[in-house]
Amino acid sequence: MKDNAPSNEERDLKGEAPLLHGLKNAATGFRVPANYFENFADQLEPKLSADTKVIQLFRWKVAAVAASVLVLLSVGIWMLTDGTVESTTINSAQLWESEEMLFATSDVLFDEYEFALADTDDEATIDYLMGEDVAIELILEEFQP
């Protein structure tokens, strides 16, 4: 039960942000269609059943398709190789190229991040990091004076 005296938090809000405090108890302006909440449970119910059936059907279909693909692949490989399968080798040059491409990609990415952060202040950087799902504890650790 709320008592009528303003809490410390309300006093803080009034002091720090009078405009925001003034809007605190105003309506949000959002409305819903007529009888939306009265009908919501009825409209949801068939979707609960449908969702379960779709998943079961989907799993059964996936299993059937996977089994068919396996059979076709086995028959195909057996026919192409006349019953024998040669192992393939990857030469070291190919591996080296792949590795170089990997490093090149990370360099490019790193450059892009540096470029993006070059002209931003701390507040914008904090917003960006929060938007990228970086834990707020880590952000505070980095940016608190």
Next chain:
Amino acid sequence: MDDQATDEEILHQFHHSAKPKQAFRLLVIKYQERLYWHIRRMVVSHDDADDVLQEVFIRAWKALPNFRQESGLYTWLYRIATNESLTHLKKQKRHFTIGLDEDENGVAEQLAGDPFFDGSHAEALLHAAIQTLPAKQRVVFNMKYFDELKYEEIAQVTGTSVGALKASYFHAVKKIEAFLKSRLNQ
């Protein structure tokens, strides 16, 4: 409200009766409104809020058999709703998130064209200001400012420490106040 079933009664009926759907219906009726407004303030449009709310209850329906009551039912649902809202916002990031340096026209236009918004200019500006916050900060701000949850309750939903939540909330308050001041004093 007093005639609504308690969480314990709902869960007992869900697990032990032959008609779990009836128990789930009680849960939907009990929490639909609070979850809807939580989602609506995050995603703004009614149609999106409706989609997300349905998804929340579909997920809850699938996961309820494994719900271990380590948190309250409402906290658990709130967490699903928050995650679903964030996922939705992530999908639509480019459409709904505006930078602080950009003007609020995108959100203002969206609200002006929304048949389910009839707020004042100041209320529209408040929503536009909230949309400038990073999604997770928006969650914290909405839970504190509109839902008046305690930091400890928000911490249970978001899995963030109380100290970090306080810092995040006051950072949001300062940004929104600055936004409102610049637009309302023009």
